[in-house]
Amino acid sequence: MQSPAYYEYLGRPKMISGKRALEQIPAELEGYGASRPLVMVEGATPGVGAAITKAMYDSNLVIGALFDGHVAGSTSGIVRELAGLHAARKCDSIVVAGGGPLVDAAKCVNIELTQKKAAIQFSGENKIPKELGPFVLVPVALVSGYEASRYAFIDGKMCGSDFLSPDMVIIDSRASSKAAPAQTLSSGLIALAHAIEAILSPQANPIMGSYAYAAIRLLSENLPAAVRKPKDGKKSVAVANGCAIAATAFSNAPAGVVHCLAEALSDATGVDPGVYMGILVRSLVRKRMEDKAGLGDELCLALSGPAVYSVSEAKRRPEAALQSLNSVFGELGNAVPADLAATGTPEGQLGPAAKNAVKASSAKLSEKECMDLLERAWGGK
Amino acid sequence: MFLPDYYEFCARVKTVAGHRALDRIPELLSSLGSSRPMIVTDRGVVGAGLIKLVNAAMKGSKAKIGALYDETPPDSEYTVVNSVAKLYRAKKCDSILAVGGGSVMDTAKGVNILASLGGSNIQDYEGAGAVRRKLKPLIAIPTTSGTGSEVTLVAVIADHKRKVKIPFTSYFLLPDIALLDSRMTKTLPPFLTAPTAMDALTHACEAYYCLAKNPLSDATAIAAIRLISANLLKVIKKPGDLQGRLDLANGAILAGMAFSNSMVGIVHNLGHATGGVCGVPHGVCMSLFLPYGLEYNLHKRAGEIGELLFPLAGPEVYAATPVKQRPEKTIEYIRGMNQDLHDATGGRHARFLKEIVDRDGRQLVPVEKLPEIARTAQGDGTKVYNPEDVSYDDALMVLEHAYEGKPLDRKRIKKG
Amino acid sequence: MNHDSYPEIKPGKKTLKRIYIAVMLLIVGRAIQAACRTDSTVKKEFQNFKDGFAFSLGVHPFGPWMIVGRDEKGRAKYLGWKPEGKKISLKMNIKNVEAAMLVFTFMESTSVAFARNRFVVDGDLIDALAIVRVLDLVEVYLLPKLIAGLAVKRYPKWSELSPVKKHLGRIVIYTRALLGF
Structure with missing residues (x-):
């Protein structure tokens, strides 16, 4: 750090x-x-x-x-x-x-x-x-x-x-605990995406990292169970904590590519933005692993938690982090489609969404990186 | 991630941190609607040339320094607070820049109460709930990376006549901005850097096992420990390492966020008392008592203490140590840090009570003072937040071990 | 917008819970007085207070409360439940009735309740800590071990509190607390 x-x-x-x-x-x-x-x-x-x-x-x-x-x-x-x-x-x-x-x-x-x-x-x-x-x-x-x-x-x-x-x-x-399961899912996915993007943002810093870490751990450990058992008070409290903490991190980081694209797509199709963020953020993590930028230690630690992170060889930590993220989505099951295609979004919407995302973002997003991410997410890559 | 049945967390201070963060002062003042700040500081800070840096940063700004108070004593005190508030009003200031360590911060917070709410005696604001509205802007600029008082909601102000230290607490006492600039701590000599950074490390470690721990205090504590553990020795060996200095400053503010919300226990309990009775600097007590605090609470907090090994020693050591041995390894690691600092400062960093000496080489904590320290500790609030009960006998037992520098005799820890 | 659809609400009272807390406070208050005559530790704590010391423990903002003071001989004296007209040097208020229920049903120990900011303390902290020690001891006397173990951090070992002392003390304190002398 x-x-x-x-x-x-x-x-x-x-x-x-x-x-x-x-x-x-x-x-x-x-x-x-x-x-x-x-x-x-x-x-x-x-x-x-x-x-x-x-x-x-x-x-x-x-x-x-x-x-x-x-x-x-x-x-x-x-x-x-x-x-x-x-x-x-x-x-x-x-x-x-x-x-x-x-x-x-x-x-x-x-x-x-x-x-x-x-x-x-x-x-x-x-x-x-x-x-x-x-x-x-x-x-x-x-x-x-x-x-x-x-x-x-x-x-x-x-x-x-x-x-x-x-x-x-x-x-x-x-x-x-009064939230409907679909609302809990959506709020949790948005928060997870916000927290992950906060750690990856150029504005990342140790305090933001701590907030994002707490949010990612709380959500990874509690979101699937909270969606399965909506009346479970403890789980709903844990998810609400994760969401509120992520929102504070989000207040300090410019809206990232996942956030902007998900909102643009949701505006066009009416599909829940949380579902889009869930799909897109996984693609973003995969994409960063291939990039030179990499995932960075902080995100690996937040996604894996200290136990898994420490037993992984330094080189293999990004893979372990992705696996941890995948297992959260595995537990969520069918509630989150595997790729954009499965959400019923018309492929023709991707181009306009990329353009709108660039327009809406305060960070300097390029249309190319937006399209790149959308195309990956379309195929669930 | 541990989520307790109930918790509260508040760290409502804007952090502005960097190698040239001071340069932002004019803009920050204007965002707070202020144009005539008063500087509250002490002689040491002025002597180190740090106020010059602040003045340089103010050049070309619309805001002008309205007054400078540079005689803050090492223990912030009522009469000082009252007279500084008078000066603030006479010079028509509209905000405060507090530049210094814990005592400067406490004084500035006290002054801000009077300056904002009126009155001429800070004692009129004693008691719970006396401060209930937004105060005038306060920017805290720490010059040590330790106390974390730039993010705490308490001002401890002494009354020497009554021989008491009264804590004033309110969320409105939180500074608006904590400004960390690596240049402010660059000249702090190694023998002072060591205890102040260990003070911060202790905040974070105690925050991780004390009664009010929560997800945000845990996350900030872990980040703090990682930053401090990785940089402390580096900075001691190379004091001009600005990146290391900034990392330590960030570690200290994170530790401040953690402990002011999770509270602290026996280490602070004994530390406050030792400071009060024998005049030992706070940071010195912290690093010295930390391994004892961990040992004392081990039977109730083995899991948490074991987890501390991860931020302290890094993932490799953590993974290589079997779960059962992690708590002991954590304690060993902290003792090792104290030893390394002792060596790196030519023996000036004290490892146990017997070793603490003043400038003239006189022993500061004579063995016959231990009972008085133990008694004083019984009247210190931090005792409540320690996981295990700390009676007078317990406190004395720990003090006797810390005096000689022996590890705690575990058989003598009462486990109820 | 029809404002009448969105009424002003003056919150009601939780009478049963307040009665329960009032009874508990009465017992604890009288038990402190009794314990001060039976237990040497409690006695010592009270002798250390300043002359004329009195403290209240209760629920913000409408009570119930109990007030215990130090008499001129340095003993604890239960002074009833009305703070009005009394000179109280230390006020310990639990922030609301529900938080008080957690404390008086022993779901939260005094220390945990402190750590969770459930208490507002107005007065000298050193005195407040002495009172916390007294309350812990009184709970050990009043409650079966199983419950007292939840309420205090460390249940005293036999060596610290002999069984004779504890059980005899317990009987004496109970009798005095109930009869009020």
Whole structure:
């Protein structure tokens, strides 16, 4: 392990995970001088709102409003309405339990309330000038991979700011075990891809490496079992931990080739981006093994774990790492197709997806490397 | 990866690290909305020419240094905090650059409480939950790779009159930015580099076996140990090795993240007490007690202690050592490190208590002080987080072994 | 958006759990007082406190609590469950009722609960550590070994706590705790 000549890293959210974690919310908010949160839960996931309400018993806190509607997409309209609800009830903080657009909307509500302007005006990088109100994320399934990160979406536009990372991520099986198996799978695959790409990114550094290591180990060891047994509280908590930790690493690394291609493909076909990321990240690992760049010790160690890594000869560590990754996918079985062809994606979509990925990426991706990876993944190579 | 039933982890500090990281100060200050920082530091740092580096980095910046306080004592103290806060206000500063070791960081955090929340006496903010909102910007620039206080949420401030050290804790005491620049530690002499780096290594090792360990404290601890173990002796032998210096600085900050979340146990417990009673520098106590702490907790944490061999000695040694022998090998390895550092510093790195001397060669820890150290240790909070209970008798037993430099007599460890 | 669909909720109370914790606190509080008269270690700890020392142990923010103080002779005295109007030098609050349940059903030992940040301690840390030692000892007296073994890090060996002392002490402490003298 060697330190890069220069790096920056910020792991902003405080992680609180495990037994009776939800009950910590009042004391944590009190630390910020807050006691009237707007609580937002996904109406379609029953039980989470009740669990949070119950966890607030015997505290100084009053739930200013419990929003349990359905948010199909984070739009200026819904954000304005939610901000109105927040203001009418004189709330002073936000607790959001769920994933996807609901969390995007919650973050944008926080922007609007603190900055007193429409959230859409803050789209882009680092446009938010100051700290937002206290924000708690309770993961159900982090299906977009952005929830615990420094990003939020409104009207399809992205806002990136350190202030958009949640202040706290509170992981409790009473919320995380409510995720549907397909959601758990998707969130886990996105997180796994994000963590692997973080280690491989030019921005990699020892702190990011540690976060990515923790995420990859947690996901490799727990994702298959969590998908098989969705009601298993412990496994769901472990996966949620892996996802939230990966999101923090992702906040510090530019979106990589796997991420950009998967999103471009998913936009075109509607197939789950997690499935694409799962297929593409395996191809990326194989491709790196053939490249001069190689996999690097850090990724080998993270994928294999110390036990397997240390017994492999130095030369053979990349192979051992790939085997470890393959066995995770082996355990996941048919849930993740072996190649892009098997996802039903029309081959004609590959070219446009490569072009769109290049356009969307902040890192300098070339169309050639995108096409190369897509073609490999098409044949499951 | 070990996932406990419950854990909390917070390392909300932006790390900015590199060979020329200081050059980023103007930009960082402006991103924090600050234009008149106060520098809090000590004489040693000024004497080493490190403030000159900071000043040079500020050239051409819109921000101007509003005030410089360079008389921070080795133990941060109430009256100092109060008077520095007064200076901060008089000079209309709007942020703090803390340049130094643990005491400078503690002082700066204390000053920031008064500067941000008002009042003239830091004692008014004693007690849980007294600091509940965002403070003024604080950039921590460590000049040793050891304490990790650039990422901890505590400020320990002494009251010499009452003879107590009061910890002020709040997430708002975390600095906004920890800035690591290899130039800041380049001139630290080997006999000081050794104990400070071993301090960091101890943070990481203890974090790995103490009660609040969790996936992120484990991952940061392993990375810290790998960086420190691979670079320490290299840097001792070649102090100008900037890459090695940067690796050590990164190791120290990772170790800080690990231990401030997983907490620390008997090594710190005895170390704090030895420091308090006999005035021994913290880092010296850490490296010396570490093998004893591992031995003491061995019956409860053999697995974890065995796993430490991987980051310490590397994959080859780890693989070649049978699982059952790994814990012992870890302890042996740390003793070996202390011996190597002892040799490399011409005997200045102490391996056991008897060996610790002050500048005039006087023994700092006389044997008759051991009972007082053991008693003091009973009042130190880190005792709670150690896996095995540490009573007065236990503490004294360990101290007696550490005094002579003998491995612990395992039969004397009470196992309940 | 119809705001009425999204109500304000004033959280209720977990009465049963609070009653359970209140009873446990009462027993522990009285047991400390009793143990201070029976066990020399507990006695010594209390003699070391400053004159007028009192501490509360309970649940944030609405209780229940128990308050134990040091009387002028240096003995522990159970001072009831109301902190109001008392000069309390050390406050040890568990952050919420559920965390308190974990502690008082012995699913989490005092040390583990500390390590997990379940406690908020307001006051001198040295005193707090002495109280943790007292609580550990009282638990050894009050509970069967199987359960006390979960609550403390190291169950005392016979050599440290003779069976006569433990069982006799246990009977005396139980009687005094229940009868309240």
